[in-house]
Amino acid sequence: MRLAFPLASRLRFVRALGTASAISVSAGLFALIVFVLLAVGVGSVQTVIVDAQTTGVLVSFKGTTNDWGLGTATLCIPKTIDLSQRRGEGICDPRRFEERVSENLRISWPEGAVVQVSSPEVGKLVLTLLSEGEWPKSTRIVLSDGALSKLGALGFYGHARIGQPAVSGEQDLLLSGNYEIRERSFWSRNTEVLRGGELRRGESVEVFVDKTADAPPANEFGHLTAEASDMPGFHVSIASEAGKPVLRLVNYGGIATTTLAPSWIDRSLHNSLILALALFLPLALSVAQFLGAGKKGE
Template sequence: MIIILVTGVLSRQSLVLDAHTRALSVVIKDRELLRWDLGRVKTCVPRESHRFDLPRGEGLCDARFYQNGEQDLDIYLHDGVHIDFENPSERGVGIVFKDHDELGKEFRIWLSRERWIELGTLAFSGQPRIGYPADTAETGLLLAGSYEFRERRPFSVRTDAIKTGTFRRGESIRVLEAGGGAAMSVFGTVSPDLSMPDVLAVGLVAGPKKSELEASFISRASPAHVSPSWVDRARNSPLVLALLSVLSLTFAASQVLAHRH
């Protein structure tokens, strides 16, 4: 019984993560379409051919390569769409949609902070990367965050936190399948950080499939992998501690009886 509990073989696991970051990338992975009704936004659409006769201009993007405009954007996010949140500021955030069936290979918008606060949280289901690894001139850094692995053991109705921790500034975080597998699809939300205007507030929830965190700190260094171990389960499981206490008492009682005989 103790072996089953500390290895987590039959346990149901979940991962809860919160982060404050200046960049977020997501690959949508969902069987159902997600709808984002963003309202009036500034747009940036790639030109079919470059116009080097034009000046760069003061718009969202370089006018030589993009057409700047405005439109009401009500879109559905299908499987395989790439979304990048870039350069959040007190004025708003840049969002890049890639490989969208209707918007095309690349479509950039500027969502004002005022409008985003009105909209509230934007939800997604997919494979996220929070922040970019620290390097020279990199601005899309994760600033702070925390995580909590939770498990519900067999024969238990409660869920226990078995491993918690925090992130270092400059780490880049992904959620993988346990054992160093492929990127894992999770449910997430992103919203403007109300206390820091140039920061994104990101929340993720993964499970019940077992997962691990991949943390890359320097872009040229090997990433670290974080997941619960048998030590974490043994130390933080009330059920395991109770069983160990019973075994200890049973062993002590058997020793006393043995000495009496």
């Protein structure tokens, strides 16, 4: 037996179904909009972090807070080439450099200074100046063996290029390392690791402010530390300033370039709110469909 309801009650029920269906559709559309905005990273900022073992890093300094205490060091200052002398031993060729010993050497790197930090032998560190300053360009600063392990970290603010492309004869090489791309959404104080991986030997690694072809280098906070006494090279860690930076890798002798940046898939897999919205969307649409079918049945 089919129960009969007054017409007014049936109309109220149909209107309630319609209202509930409209609310479900609106909630689903709102969740979809939020999902898309979060998935493409609107309002979010990223930071690229690199941790690597290398025999060479190029550092371009920014600001006025880059103060390095280097202890006892040998300065190789360029001079007019004198081929009448013998080649000699060591890094400072006496035909090309004037050698001086400096105790308690401290350098405050000025804005725009560029230096190539290299480790040609286990435990040895050489700084080659690539810009004019207190000493002429091409001056070499040779630290005593094992000095970096005694000095502790050498911190810097600026930009670093870790390793050079592995062409024949190149010695400033990335040996190993890893990277992470972290993101903080506009609605949260927490950061999520969206992407990470290992760096391959012989790659050259840099961070740029965005993924455009002519993007300028990103500013980074970093430091150099010693490796174990029997390990080649030294350790370098950098963290880029927050923004939309990308990691650019040059490999295969400089022929191939790879740009690494987070995608909407990375965000969807690692962001808890996006995952919750991904579960809510089909539920809201199913409820709306069910209520719409119920309304038609009435």
